Amino acid sequence: MPVRLIVRTFSELCITVGTLIVLFVVYVMFWTGIKAAGASDGQIETLQDTWAQSPLPGPTSTPAAEPAPPAHEAYEPGRPFAVMYVPRLGKDWDWPVLEGTRTKTLRKGLGHYEGTARLGETGNFSVAGHRRTYGDPFRDFPKLRPGDAVVLTDGATWFTYRIDSRPHRTVPSDVGVIDDVPRKAGFDGPGRYLTLTTCEPEWGSSHRLIVWAHLDATQPVEDGKPRALSG
Template structure:
């Protein structure tokens, strides 16, 4: 006659505990993978995308040179083609020495999600590069290459240099990063009064998210056009240090 085995004590409880433990392990693994994706993989993809945008710009500039305006901060920029910048397409490269010797990012038209995954985004409707008004640009603080990760380090007097392939435009920052809410659209007005500007000029606004891993607020810096020079004359002094 077969011997009946002893019943396993706490069988259902053990099953619940084991299932819960496996669930926690699975969720933990997914969280780790998601963090790795956000912190690493989006950066890899952004680097590839931004490099591709810069390569596209350089090809365009080589095939269709843009005539440089007369030197000086009052010079107007001749458009490469009639009309506004093309949505989602690059038209300039930005350099900010304070953020690193190798810091360079393409500037694309628009601030949509897909656009900001490839580089910095120009607020549609604000001034064109180098023209009278407020040339306004947004960028991610974190993820997609972290272009503005060190935004809080910016200080008055820092240079923000851009090129459209024919001209270098050097802007000078006038304030420490200013914290505000997303709805404060006055920061990109033609004359941003909170920057202390009191009349028309050639201005630049940079915006990013605050806090570092959130988006409840925005950080803002403003700048004014300080100098221009043709690309053919070499790199501007602000980039030669």
């Protein structure tokens, strides 16, 4: 086989491989984000329509030390039930929270770990989200700091949690981070806690980043947005 033919064949192969790599990068960095934006917006719209038609009964404004709101029907796997806002991550940062952490669920928004506490109840309400791809909801996770607000609503009540720790790095097998009382957070007894988890490093998944928070306040939706969002 002539040397020229070998060189041309090799060059064409390199071009083909390079094109595939570029297409893959475009898919990962842009197309999954576009899909996630559409999916998450659709989940929020679905929630808002549901809330408008049949709003949930909510408690009166209470300090965090009083009993949690009464439980409603169980969360349905793969379905949205709340919207989360984290001002530290952006003025327009809002993502739906769905039940479960399966891959197809996390492509639509954030995922609530099944078996952990319900929103606002005693225990550890635990939520996972992508660091990169599918909208990059937790891309800026390392920026979270103690005192930052994490605000959620179920359509009837606003729940304002306050972060207690800087992001903690651990391994995926460290399931104790979502225990009812996450001891590594420094909590030593029952309470109404929140755990957020995402992948570490930014483009990998060998480790996890964790932040813990406690419920600081609740108020009915009809009273307007909480101070953390309106300030």
